[in-house]
Amino acid sequence: MSTSEDSLITTEVSSERTGRSDRPDETVLAARDLDVYYGDERALASVDVEIPEHKVTAIIGPSGCGKSTFLRCINRMNDQIAVCRVDGDLSFHGKNVYDDDVDPVALRRRVGMVFQKPNPFPKSIYDNVAYGLRIQGFDGDMDARVEEALRGAALWDEVKDQLDSSGLDLSGGQQQRLCIARAIAPDPEVILMDEPTSALDPVAASKIEDLIDELAEQYTVVIVTHNMQQAARISDKTAVFLTGGKLVEFNETAKVFENPDEPRVEEYITGKFG
Amino acid sequence: MSDDSDRKRRPDGGTATERNRGEELFADIDLRREHLKNRAFLGLIFAASMFGVVALALLLLDVVTDFYVGITEFEISLIQFFTVDGSRRPENAGFFGAIIASVMLMALTAVLSFFVGVGAAIYLEEYAPNNRITRLIKANLSNLAGVPSIVYGLLVLAALVNGIGVGPILLAGSVALALLVMPIIIVSAQEAIRAVPDGVRNGSYATGATKWQTIRQVVLPSAMPGILTGTILALARAIGETAPLLMVGALFVNRTPFGPFDRFSGMPTQIYAWAAEPSQHFIHLAAVGIVVLLTILLSMNAVAVYLRNKYETAV
Numbered sequence: 067m068s069t070s071e072d073s074l075i076t077t078e079v080s081s082e083r084t085g086r087s088d089r090p091d092e093t094v095l096a097a098r099d100l101d102v103y104y105g106d107e108r109a110l111a112s113v114d115v116e117i118p119e120h121k122v123t124a125i126i127g128p129s130g131c132g133k134s135t136f137l138r139c140i141n142r143m144n145d146q147i148a149v150c151r152v153d154g155d156l157s158f159h160g161k162n163v164y165d166d167d168v169d170p171v172a173l174r175r176r177v178g179m180v181f182q183k184p185n186p187f188p189k190s191i192y193d194n195v196a197y198g199l200r201i202q203g204f205d206g207d208m209d210a211r212v213e214e215a216l217r218g219a220a221l222w223d224e225v226k227d228q229l230d231s232s233g234l235d236l237s238g239g240q241q242q243r244l245c246i247a248r249a250i251a252p253d254p255e256v257i258l259m260d261e262p263t264s265a266l267d268p269v270a271a272s273k274i275e276d277l278i279d280e281l282a283e284q285y286t287v288v289i290v291t292h293n294m295q296q297a298a299r300i301s302d303k304t305a306v307f308l309t310g311g312k313l314v315e316f317n318e319t320a321k322v323f324e325n326p327d328e329p330r331v332e333e334y335i336t337g338k339f340g
Numbered sequence: 341m342s343d344d345s346d347r348k349r350r351p352d353g354g355t356a357t358e359r360n361r362g363e364e365l366f367a368d369i370d371l372r373r374e375h376l377k378n379r380a381f382l383g384l385i386f387a388a389s390m391f392g393v394v395a396l397a398l399l400l401l402d403v404v405t406d407f408y409v410g411i412t413e414f415e416i417s418l419i420q421f422f423t424v425d426g427s428r429r430p431e432n433a434g435f436f437g438a439i440i441a442s443v444m445l446m447a448l449t450a451v452l453s454f455f456v457g458v459g460a461a462i463y464l465e466e467y468a469p470n471n472r473i474t475r476l477i478k479a480n481l482s483n484l485a486g487v488p489s490i491v492y493g494l495l496v497l498a499a500l501v502n503g504i505g506v507g508p509i510l511l512a513g514s515v516a517l518a519l520l521v522m523p524i525i526i527v528s529a530q531e532a533i534r535a536v537p538d539g540v541r542n543g544s545y546a547t548g549a550t551k552w553q554t555i556r557q558v559v560l561p562s563a564m565p566g567i568l569t570g571t572i573l574a575l576a577r578a579i580g581e582t583a584p585l586l587m588v589g590a591l592f593v594n595r596t597p598f599g600p601f602d603r604f605s606g607m608p609t610q611i612y613a614w615a616a617e618p619s620q621h622f623i624h625l626a627a628v629g630i631v632v633l634l635t636i637l638l639s640m641n642a643v644a645v646y647l648r649n650k651y652e653t654a655v
C-alpha cells in the first residue's frame with residue numbers, strides 16, 4: 067500500500083491552478099501501445115494517446131468502439147471484470163498504473179469517476195459526498211469539505227437545506243451532480259466521465275456541461291460522450307475511436323471537427339456512419 | 341381489413357351490420373368446447389390454490405375451539421398459564437418456563453446462525469471465484485436446506501450431547517436449530533446482496549474504497565432489510581421446530597432454564613408432551629399453548645413482511 071502511494075506521488079505535479087487556455091500542455095495520462103482484451107476479443111488495439119493536464123479531453127466514437135473500455139482502464143475499473151486483460155503501458159504522471167506496485171485503490175483516490183447512470187448511494191446527501199473522505203480516514207472539517215464539493219458541483223444552493231435527506235430523492239440531474247460532488251470531494255487530480263449526460267434531460271445535461279467547463283480549471287477531465295455537439299462544445303482535445311478499438315484521430319477539438327486528417331473521421335462526424 | 345376500417349368511419353348504423361358480419365365471418369369456427377375446457381381448468385387450479393387456505397382455516401378453527409373449551413370448561417387461567425412453570429398436575433401447569441426457554445433458544449440461534457450465515461453469503465456473493473469449489477458449496481446449500489430437521493437433532497445429539505458430553509442443555513438445542521436455519525439465512529442473504537445494484541458498488545470502488553469498505557458501507561446497509569427479513573422468517577421456522585429439540589433431549593423438564601447450560605423444554609416440546617398425556621385437561625393446555633405459539637409465529641412473519649414492504653422501494 068505505502069509503496070504504491072509513494073510511487074504515484076514521486077512525480078512532482080505543479081499545484082498552481084491558473085486558467086486553462088494559456089498554459090503549455092503537461093501530460094497527465096499517457097497510453098502507449100495499449101491493448102485490451104475481453105477473453106479472446108480485442109476491445110482496444112494499440113492505443114497511443116497523451117491527455118493534457120487541466121483540460122477537457124473528449125472521447126467519441128460509435129457504440130462498441132472501446133471508448134468506455136479505455137476510460138475504465140485509466141482507473142483500473144476493468145480489474146472488476148475477470149476476463150479483461152490489459153497489455154501495454156498506461157501511465158499516470160509517468161508511472162505505469164498496471165505495474166505490480168500500483169494499488170488500484172490508491173490510484174482511484176487520485177482518479178475519480180462519474181458514471182453514465184447516476185449512482186448515488188442509498189444514504190443522505192451529506193454522507194454521499196463525505197463518503198470518499200471518510201473511507202480515506204479524513205478527520206478535518208468535514209462540513210466545510212462537503213459544502214465545498216457541493217458548491218463545486220453546482221448543487222449546494224439546491225440542497226443546502228436538505229443535506230440529511232436521501233440522495234435518491236433528488237432528480238436525475240441533481241443525482242448526477244451529487245455523484246460529481248462525491249467524485250471531487252476527496253480532491254482527485256483527474257475526473258473520468260462515462261457519458262455523464264446521456265441519461266439526463268437536455269436542461270439537466272446543459273447544467274452538467276457548464277459544470278464540466280468549470281471543473282477543468284481544477285481538474286483534468288476525460289469525458290466519453292455519444293453526443294458530438296457536446297464534445298465540440300466542451301472539450302479542448304478530442305480523441306476519435308472507430309470500430310475495432312482503434313484510436314484513429316487525436317487532436318485539438320477544433321481541428322478534429324473542422325478539418326480532420328482521417329477521411330473516416332470526417333465521415334463519422336458528418337453522420338455518414340455510426 | 342381495410343374494408344372494416346372504412347365501415348367504422350361511416351356515421352350511421354355501422355355497429356349493427358358489423359356484428360352480423362362478424363357472425364357470418366367466423367361461423368365456421370367453433371370454440372365452445374375449447375372455452376369450456378378453459379373454464380374447467382381454471383376451476384381446477386383455483387380449487388388447488390384454495391386447498392392450503394382452507395386447510396389452514398380448518399386447523400385454526402380446531403385449535404381455537406379447543407382453546408375456547410380449555411378456557412371455559414377446564415378453567416385454564418391465562419394469567420397462570422403465562423406466569424407458572426409446567427407441572428405434573430394439570431391444574432397447576434403453566435407455559436412460562438417453555439416460553440422463556442423458547443425465547444432463549446431463539447436469541448442463541450439468531451446469534452449463532454446470523455453471523456455465520458451472513459458471512460457465508462458475503463463470501464459467496466462478493467468474493468468467491470466462479471470455480472468448482474464455489475459451485476460445490478452452492479449446490480450443497482440447497483441440499484442442506486432440504487435435510488429433515490430431525491437429522492440436525494441427531495447430529496447434535498451425537499456430536500455435542502453425547503459426543504462431548506454436554507448433556508441435553510439449551511445451548512445444544514440452539515446449535516441444532518442454528519444448523520437447521522443457516523441454509524435459509526444464507527440463501528436469503530445472498531438474494532438480498534445480489535439485489536444491490538452494481539452501480540453503487542462501482543461508485544464506491546471508483547471513489548477509492550477497498551472491497552471491504554464497499555461491502556461494509558454500501559452493500560450491507562442496502563441489503564440489511566432483506567437479510568433481516570430472511571432471518572426473521574428463518575427464526576419463525578425454528579421456533580416451531582419440535583423434532584431436533586426432542587432429539588437433543590428437551591423433554592420431561594417443567595421449569596424455567598437458568599441459562600444456556602441448563603436443561604430445558606421449549607414451547608413446541610412442551611405442547612408435544614402435553615398432547616401425549618391421556619388427561620383431557622392436558623390436551624386443552626396443549627391447545628392454549630398452540631395458540632400462543634402460533635400468535636408469536638404469525639407476529640414474526642408479520643414483522644418480516646412489514647420490513648420487506650417498508651424497504652423494498654428504498655433502493
